[in-house]
Amino acid sequence: MANYPYIKVQKEDFDLTTEVAKLREGHTDIGAVVSFVGTVRDINEGDDVSVLELEHYPGMTEKALEKIRLEAHERWELESSVIIHRIGKMYPTDQIVLVAVSSRHRENAFYAAHFIMDYLKTNAPFWKKETLPDGEERWVDARLSDKDAEKRWQ
Amino acid sequence: MVNVLYFASFREMLGKANEQMPANHNTVDSLISELATRGDNWKQALLDNQNLQIAVNHNVANRQTEIRAGDEIAFFPPVTGG
Numbered sequence: 001m002a003n004y005p006y007i008k009v010q011k012e013d014f015d016l017t018t019e020v021a022k023l024r025e026g027h028t029d030i031g032a033v034v035s036f037v038g039t040v041r042d043i044n045e046g047d048d049v050s051v052l053e054l055e056h057y058p059g060m061t062e063k064a065l066e067k068i069r070l071e072a073h074e075r076w077e078l079e080s081s082v083i084i085h086r087i088g089k090m091y092p093t094d095q096i097v098l099v100a101v102s103s104r105h106r107e108n109a110f111y112a113a114h115f116i117m118d119y120l121k122t123n124a125p126f127w128k129k130e131t132l133p134d135g136e137e138r139w140v141d142a143r144l145s146d147k148d149a150e151k152r153w154q
Numbered sequence: 155m156v157n158v159l160y161f162a163s164f165r166e167m168l169g170k171a172n173e174q175m176p177a178n179h180n181t182v183d184s185l186i187s188e189l190a191t192r193g194d195n196w197k198q199a200l201l202d203n204q205n206l207q208i209a210v211n212h213n214v215a216n217r218q219t220e221i222r223a224g225d226e227i228a229f230f231p232p233v234t235g236g
Contacts, residue, residue: 038236054235055162057228060212085235097236117236125209126235127162139163142205142232 006081007065009056011088014098023080023100030079032106034113036099042092044130044140051131054087054096061085061125068119072101075115076108083116085126115153121146156221158185161230167195177223182208182215185227205232 008014016037024030040052065083072081084098099116103109128140156179159172179185190201200206208215209228221227 056235057159057161057209057212057230060209060228063212121236122233123214124235125161125207125230125233127231128234129162139231140234142234146236 006069006083007062008082008084009058009061009065009087010084011086013086013095014084016098016100019082019084019098020100023082023102027079027102029104030102031104032109033100033102034106034109035101036097036113036117037095038097038117040090040092040094040096048133049092049130050133052090052094052096053129053131054085054090055127055129056085056087057125064124065120068116068123071119072112072116076103076112078103078108078112081112081116083120085120085124087126118146118149118153122150155223156185157226158189159226159228161228163231164199164229167199177221177225180220180222181217182210182219182221182227183217185221186217200229207232 016035020033020035023033042049065085069081069083072078079102081101082098086096090096099113101109101112101116103112129137130140131137155174156177157172158175160168160170165171179188186200190197207230208217208219210219210221211226
């Protein structure tokens with residue numbers, strides 16, 4: 001499993017079934033897999049959204065994701081984990097992010113997946129810009145609720 | 155020299171993604187003071203901005219973080235991934 005890419009930042013879409021299969025490969029002691037897929041909504045702040053563009057900070061983003069992933073492994077007993085985050089232009093219903101975690105027992109996997117997503121939201125350098133149907137572009141503001149979600153793990 | 159990067163709304167507001175600057179500042183704060191003299195948009199984005207996020211060499215930093223030649227200093231707004 002040493003070569004398994006635990007962190008991926010990519011333009012391409014991902015396949016949940018394929019990624020979970022990779023996550024489980026070579027492990028016979030896994031009893032639980034929890035996965036989260038974030039997708040593009042066609043509505044934000046009360047407005048229709050046509051396009052969502054994701055920007056990142058090459059180098060720092062990967063480092064931040066790996067740090068979050070490793071912290072999850074320190075906090076809970078996990079067998080394996082993967083984070084995939086897409087960049088570039090996406091459209092409503094597209095998949096944006098995948099977090100999948102495996103462990104012997106379900107509780108650790110549930111907690112860890114939740115933790116990774118909450119931390120990713122407030123710590124990984126990604127920025128969203130949305131385009132409205134009339135062509136107006138605007139940067140998405142950070143949400144206070146995301147900051148509160150992070151605090152529950154402190 | 156130091157490499158200075160601007161992301162997302164900052165890049166658009168300041169009109170550039172990155173630049174090389176002489177390494178004549180010891181802290182991020184000192185570098186910001188110089189950048190803020192370039193105009194209102196610079197002052198607004200970097201000096202007067204309570205939500206300014208800073209990274210030095212890919213690590214989360216703050217205004218007091220020390221910098222030296224060869225460092226990469228990045229300025230950006232709060233992150234909105236996921």
